[in-house]
Every structure is written in structure tokens, then in C-alpha cells.
Amino acid sequence: MSAEDTVSDAAGAISAERFVEISYDEVIPNNVALGSDKQLQRALEGWRPKYLDWWTGMGPVGYQQSEVYLRTAVGVDPAGWAKFGYVKMPTYRWGILLAPKVEGRTIPFGRHKGEPAWQEVPGEHRALLRRLIVVQGDTEPASVEQQRFLGATAPSLYDMRNLFQVNVEEGRHLWAMVYLLVKYFGKDGREEAQALLERQSGQMDNPRILGAFNESTPDWLSFFMFTFFTDRDGKMQLAALAESGFDPLSRTCRFMLTEEAHHMFVGETGVQRTIEATCAAMVKAGIKDPNEVEAVRKLGVVDLPLLQRKLNFHASVTRDLFGSEISSNAAEVFGAGIKGRFNEANLKGDDHVLQDATYPVMRVVDGKLVAEDAPALRALNSRLLDDFIVDCQGGIDRWNKSVEKAGIDFKFVQPHKGFNRRIGEFGGKRISPTGEVLTDDQWNAKSGDWLPNEDDMAFIVSLMKPCHEPGKYASWIAPPRVGVNSQAGDFEYVKIA
């Protein structure tokens, strides 16, 4: 040991070091110095009871008193944001966490490119910014509402836990957006925060803002497809907002992206495990042809053509969320430095202002699909959609590897960009999954092959039997390769009360 003879610290210093954990006294875990901002604290503490009312009234049906093995974020450093433990959902600690501030950050794009990022809302862009935050915020509680009945038919406790993890994190994302509204938009912001709890998914009088968020998520296959495709739209939007010149929005979205990754995971592996169960059952039964639908369904697994139809549906519906391919609104938010492109700060090869640039946009002209160069600024939605399609393809390729590994001759493909669209260049056009422009008659004759039909839905519903024994899985889905937080296979992820 050291030759130096040593003196010791005062005893007080020793005991003090043990108590460096996050303070549990605060109702809302946060890294935004909430404690020193009494006005903001009161506004949020006032909103919180209404939020909890919403959660118990419109959140998951049942299981609210069950102990669920959830991940809670109590800080934004790697050690702080993944605390695992059993929690009853209504007591989940929804917090406000922003990614660490990058000193000297400048606005990476648009007219204000190179100027210091805004720490306060710039007056000229106030209305635009508020609208964007409200639209993003509205999707968060909407998806919780859409998924509220799924717990009862969970194919395993593991999946049930993942569902509830997604739900509480969507809840936290709502908190994140509400923080921005309340902190930076005064009275308007507080009213918008209130309205976020009042709109309801699928309700006729006061629906959620975006169409796809008013569809119900009736079964687990839909849930997995939704988290794969629709939450990926959320990821793309958050990534674009993470580039924002409004620094608090950028930091909020950057941290949300780390949680969004879990939702991508639930979707991708949910479908993957469904495929694995199907392939394993087919191999075991000696079925080579994926089109022997009846025989495959008898095995209690989902046939691959049906999965392709589900894929077609969710991919196409989600693509509508990107809005019109050509949009002057998108040009304005980009020009104003509010919402960038996917990965904006790392994009090479252009000036990030795009004043004279063009971007090829696909559209239907005289019954034919053509790609036409459009002003890049007005084509930003189209570009984000293209980035989304590329991002989806990675996961689909991995699904196909599973099928290939099992020796089954089948390949999942994304439908053509124009397939089954209601919004944008292809809205109302009839386009096949392979990209042929069709007449209404041609479409009507074939659409049942391309989109889930009534038989499909009835079959899926028949499979949705709960499996609530630790370590057991419903017939149609394979167990995960790795447990949550590396837990063992028979871990009891939900202790059902």
C-alpha cells in the first residue's frame, strides 16, 4: 500500500456520500430544475391529477393494481434512465427529462442556420411551434387509448409487460410535450395541455387530431404492426424535431427517441416472433408451401400471406401520416428552423437551406407513375416518407431472414408507396402493391388479396387467447431470445392482482 501515512476524511463526508440518489420527495422526477420554478411546478402539479384521472379512465383496462416489471427513467445518463422494478401503473413516476444541453449549439438548417439555438420561443414562430407540439403531443395519449383493451388477450406476461411499458412511456411523452406547452406558451399552453386530455381516440365529437390515431388497435398482431410502422412514424417525426432550432424541443425529443427505440423493438420482435412460430410449426408439420393457408391455420399460427396483408395495411395507413408529399407548410417549418430532416445535422452534400435544390417526387400523371423534380423545400414530407420506407426495410429484411432460415419460400415486401393511400399525391388513386395504376373495378376485384379481409380478422380474433402463466406463450408467438433486463425465461413480468 502507499508508503504515505494518511489521515482520514471527516466521518460526515462518508455518510453523506451514500445519499446521492435522486430525491424521491419530488412528485415529478425531472432534470429541468422544476424545484426552483414555482410557477411551472404549480402548473404541472395542477395538471397531474387530471392526467391521473385520464390514465385510470382511458388507460389500460384492468391490471391497474397489478405489479408490472417496468423501466422508469429517473435521469438522462445511462445509469439513470433504465431503472427496473415492479410498479403499479397508476403510481408510475412519469417525469420530465431532457437530453443534456449541448453548449454552443447552433441552428443546423433553414434561414436561421448557424445562429445560436433558441432557448425561448421566437415570437415570429410561436403559433407554428405550438401547433407542432400539440400535434405531436396528441398522438401520445391517443395510442394509449387505442391499445387499452389489449391486456386481456396478452399472449404472455412478457408481452403484457411490453405493452404496459409502451403505454407508460407514451404517457411520459405526453408529459414531455405538456412540459413544453406549460413552460413556454403561457396561458395558451396550459389550455392546450388540458385539451390533450379531453380529445379521445375514435370519439366522434372530439377525436384525436390525426386519422390513424382514431382507429382502434383490436388485436396483438395489429399492436405489433402498429408499433413497427406507426410508432416508427413517431420516431421519424421526433428525429426531425430533435434537429429543431428551438433547443428545449430538440432536447426533449432527443431523450424521447431513446424510449421510442423500445417501441420499435416491441413491434419488430413481436412480428418476428410471430413469423418464427409460424415457420417452426410449418417445418414441424412438414408444410413447405406458405399458401397452404388452411393447413397452416390449423396449427394455431398465423399464415405468412395474412401477415403480408397486415403489413400492407399498416404500412400504407402509416404513410398517410407524413402528410402531402408536396407541402408549403413543411417548407415553412423547415425554413423557419423549427423542424429539420431526418438526421439533418449529419447530412452531407447540401447547404441545409435548400433554396434552389430539388427532390424527385413520385406522382400519377395521365394514369402513369412518374418521378418529377420538385423544389426540395416543398418536398420535405416526401423525403421524410422515403427515409421512413428505408428505415422500415431494415426490419423487414430481418423478418425475411427468419423465413429463409426455416427454408420456406416466402418473402415479405413493402407495398408500393402509392398503395392504398388517402392523403397526398396518391390519395384516392388505385395502385397495386407492385405499383400498377388500376381502375376501380380492377382494385375492387383484388383488394381482398392485398388487405386483411373479414376471414383474416375473424381468424386473428380466434387466436387471441390470453396466456398468463410465467414463461408460457400463446401458440402463435415464439418466446423472446433475451428477457427484459436479461431476466430468466420464466420470470413473472406481471404479478396479476
Place this chain on the structure above:
Amino acid sequence: MEATQAEVIRQHLIDPEICIRCNTCESTCPVGAITHDSRNYVVDANICNLCMACVPPCPTGSIDNWRQMPRRQAYSIKAQFGWDALPAELSLDELGGSDASNEAALTSARSPQATLDGAGEEAAFEVKAYAAVIPPWSAASPYANLYGPKAATRSVAATVVGNVRVTEAGKDYDTHHIVLDFGAMPFPVLEGQSIGILPPGVDADGRAHHPRQYSVASPRNGERPGYNNVSLTVKRVLEDHQGRPARGIVSNYLCNLNVGDKVEVTGPFGMSFLMPNHPKSAIVMICTGTGSAPMRAMTEWRRRLRKSGKFEGGKLMLFFGARTKEELPYFGPLGNLPKDFIDINFAFSRTPGQPKRYVQDVMRERGADLAPLIADPHAYFYVCGLKAMEEGVVLALRDIASQAGLGWETVGPALKRHGRLHLETY
């Protein structure tokens, strides 16, 4: 703690079959070791400092994969980009298992083929199922990455204030105790954390050398209490596994430093290999060679606390392996510690005329004393040294627990969950 071209490293890899390419790890990595192409996310073994910051945030568990590799054969980024699945573990022969410096703990390593795909009859023994990625509950809160490629300041200059040899003279085991002072620059470290050393100069291709990581050997209040300094335990690397001359760039740079020289430092690193601080908490330390650095730090902190008379520590046990006693760092000072303060057990694999003894052999001999500690929630286990010792040590813990009727299926995973078993191997 240095890996030269010839040493075996613990290479961090991402399982491409499980990874969903969400970018969380890349955005989390404090040193920029993770990158991706359109196909895979990969870890650059030249940059990764095993700080584990990426492990808890990964939503899939794909991040938590490790392969023992000779450094010169470490999988390149380019190779990893081409993978559809992780490669098999190398066999001991492929690793050059007979080589001297790696021999300290190889005996109990099982056939790595069995861990490949679970196809073996016995389920693969996965050390990582028991290795904690979170610190003890009473750990002090560490500062990490104050200086580094992603921090506001890339590195900080420290002044060498001491450089002494801590092994007896001999050509193939020259270990130094080096003290670095940070002057007025903040550099708060805890026992078990490590720091990066940026060697001057460039390699044959004209690129700056990669930083190398060393565990601090001094306690939190300084090598000299109340001073802003840290100490390192550095073994001079002079030959590779085949005995051919091969000079470790950073270790030779460090061992040759004179008092007054300046060194560029990054860090601190490490968020989980941290000691418990609550009264009566026990610490079991298992190490080989320069893996003794963090053990020396923890022991010294407990010694200073004990001397203050105001802290009641728990049992300290040290299992320390080396080829011979001559090359054991700190052999002299260790012998001077009171027996009622620390229970020291040496294992020498190359004492002439004696059978080879490895740390896990000595642990088994002390099973009767270790079993109550495995059962005690206030006892924490730390393993530091060559990667090859890892499995043998954990298997020894398993067997000791099982023989004591503790039920390893319950106790083992709890060691991980409660932050009680920490591995740092290279």
C-alpha cells in the same frame, strides 16, 4: 491494464440477429466507439473502453455480447458490417492459450464451442448472466466522461509526481506505480473507475494512437489524501504471447516517464464497478496481475476509514494470482496489512517445485468462508484481471454456493440484480 498488439482482449460486440438498429447505443456511447452502416451497428475495439454506458439503455439486449480475442485479430468494423450473426467463440488453441502471460487462469475454461448456440447437452454457462451492470446500492455517485471525444474538453494534462517500480527487478515483469497530479483541474474519481491515457505521437500510418485505459489504484481522496492526484499500476509490456519482442506503446511510455512530465488524460470512466460504502459491507476481491489496481484502491480507502476510527467496515478478502510472488505488484506492502483487516490469499502458478495454483483453486479451498459471504446481501464481489479467469472464478462461486445449499439458480442472478458481482477483465 493495457492490451498490446499481442494480448487477448475482451471484445465488445452487438448481436446483429437481435439488434433493431435503433441507434440508442451509438448516441449513448461517450467515446464514439459505436457506428453503423445500412446493415449493422458495430463497436470499434480500438476505441471501446468497456465503460458499459451503452448496456442498460439498449432495448433489446443485443448490446451485451463479448468475445475473447487476440487484439491483433480483433474483429474490425468492416468485418462486423458483413455479419448476419455473431461468430463463434474462439477455442483456447485459436487464442494461443498456452502463452505465458495468459496462463494465469485458463485451467477451468470450458470448451467455448459449447457456448455457441446452446446445442450442447449442458446449457452454456454464461458469465454475463451473473455480472452486474449496476453499482451497489451504497456506491457513491461517480462522475464519468468529464474529458473525452464527446465532452466539452477532449483531455486534461496531468503532471507525473511519482513513478516507482513495485515488483522486484526482472526482465519480464516490470510493474510501475505511477502517480499523476491534476493540479487545479477537476478530476473526481472513485475506486474501481478508470482513466484513459493518450500517448503522444502517431502510429505507422500517421494516425494518433488510441487512448489506453487504466484502473486507478488510489482511493477517492487521492493517492496522497487531500491532494488532487491518482495512481496507476502499469505493467511494462515487452513481448507478445509467443515471446517475441513487442513493446506496448502506452505501457512503455508510462513506465519511462519522469517526475515533472505532462500526460494527457481522458475520463473518468465506469459507472458500475464501484465499492459499497455502508457500514459492515464486505468486499471480496479476486484479481490477477495489474488487475490488483482497483483492489488496491478499495483496500486503501477502507484502510483510511478504519484508521479514522469512525467507520465499521465488513470483512475484506483478497484472492490474488500471479505467476510468482516476485512479480506480484505491492507484494511487500500487502504483507504488512493487519490480518484482522484483510484476509489475503495468494495463488502462484509458476512457483518452482510447486503445483500450479490459480485463484479459483484457492477460492475453492476457502469455500467455507466464501459461502456465508455469497449468502450475505452486504457482501460484494469484484473480479479484475485477464478475461480468461472470469469463467473459472464465477464457476467457483457457483460450486461453492451449490455445495453450501444456497441454490445458485436464485443466488447467481441475484448477484447481478443487486449489483453484487462485478467483472472487469481484459
